[in-house]
Amino acid sequence: MKKILVVDDEFDILTTWRLVLEMEGYEVSTAPNGRSALDAARSNPPALVITDWMMPHMDGVELIRQMAASDGLASVPVILTSAAANAPALEHPQAQFRRKPLSIDDLIDAVRTLIGPA
Numbered sequence: 436m437k438k439i440l441v442v443d444d445e446f447d448i449l450t451t452w453r454l455v456l457e458m459e460g461y462e463v464s465t466a467p468n469g470r471s472a473l474d475a476a477r478s479n480p481p482a483l484v485i486t487d488w489m490m491p492h493m494d495g496v497e498l499i500r501q502m503a504a505s506d507g508l509a510s511v512p513v514i515l516t517s518a519a520a521n522a523p524a525l526e527h528p529q530a531q532f533r534r535k536p537l538s539i540d541d542l543i544d545a546v547r548t549l550i551g552p553a
Contacts, residue, residue, distance in 0.1 A: 437462065437553050438479070440475060441463060441486075443465075443490070443516075444467050464481070470493040472493075482511070484512070486498055486515055487516055489517065496525070499530050502527060503530075512530070512549040513529060513531070514546075515530060515531070517535060
């Protein structure tokens with residue numbers, strides 16, 4: 436089963452996306468910020484990370500930078516989400532930006548494009 440790590444400091448988004456992705460057949464774990472996400476990803480690398488940009492402790496851009504610098508995580512694709520108007524520069528070959536609000540259909544399409552069906 437393909438594992439997805441969803442990272443967001445908004446509990447409602449974590450809960451909704453987790454349920455939607457689990458209904459699609461993916462295994463989903465969550466983290467409330469980039470620091471705990473990085474620890475989780477290092478101990479059990481996921482097939483995909485979906486992360487918010489603005490979070491406490493470590494934001495999504497820094498999480499992506501740290502993943503790109505890590506041997507075991509540099510090849511893991513990442514979707515960065517934010518309501519910000521402009522996408523940040525992402526120092527990761529497998530990272531892409533999606534603007535919030537992100538519809539459920541767009542989320543599932545992005546996941547399937549990156550890692551295929553569950």
